[in-house]
Amino acid sequence: MITLDFTKLDGLVPAIAQDVRSNEILMVAFMNKDAWEATLATGKATYWSRSRQELWVKGLTSGNIQLVKEIRIDCDNDTVLLKVDQIGGAACHTGHRSCFFQKIVDGNACITDKPVFDPEEVYK
Numbered sequence: 001m002i003t004l005d006f007t008k009l010d011g012l013v014p015a016i017a018q019d020v021r022s023n024e025i026l027m028v029a030f031m032n033k034d035a036w037e038a039t040l041a042t043g044k045a046t047y048w049s050r051s052r053q054e055l056w057v058k059g060l061t062s063g064n065i066q067l068v069k070e071i072r073i074d075c076d077n078d079t080v081l082l083k084v085d086q087i088g089g090a091a092c093h094t095g096h097r098s099c100f101f102q103k104i105v106d107g108n109a110c111i112t113d114k115p116v117f118d119p120e121e122v123y124k
Contacts, residue, residue, distance in 0.1 A: 005078040006033055013078050017045060017058075017091060020069040020083040026091035027099040029058075031080060043068050045082055062122045064088035090116040093123070 004013055012030040019026055029047040031039070035055055038046040042057075045066035049056040059065030070083035092099040095115030102109045 002073055002077065004033075004036060004073065004080070005076065008078055012048060012050075013080055015045075015047060015080040015082060017066055017082050017084050017086075020085055024098055025100055026066075026084070026086055026097070029056075036080070039068060039071075039082070045084055058091075059088065062088065062090070062093075062117070064090045064117075066091070088117075093119060095119045095122070 006013060009030070011032050013036075015029050015031045015035075017026040017029070018024065030050060031046070032048040035046045035048045038044075038055060038057070045058040045068055047056045047058060048054075057065070065087045066082065066084035067087060068082050068084055072081040072083070073079070074081070086097075090097050092101065094101070095117045096113060097116055101112050103112050104110075
């Protein structure tokens, strides 16, 4: 079994979620050891919420869960790539499919797509 290096970022490793079919990057979050173990045990992407200081099962509130289909680890064992089946169509808490919905054009941020859900409705 691989041992991740949780020593570099105060017990966290970056975790990239990528759509398993389209290869679109959906989001970047962080995992601690408990989130890593929960992800392995359940097959659902589980992260560490730095703002709430608690484990966060992606989609538990919104229904937009991430089912892990493949896991890759970088050469330093300190970054995780999760290839996921994004259930519900949106990975971003803003309602967008991907957290990367802004594109810089001539120094300005342009929104590239419309949200798939209204976050005010979902996160009342």
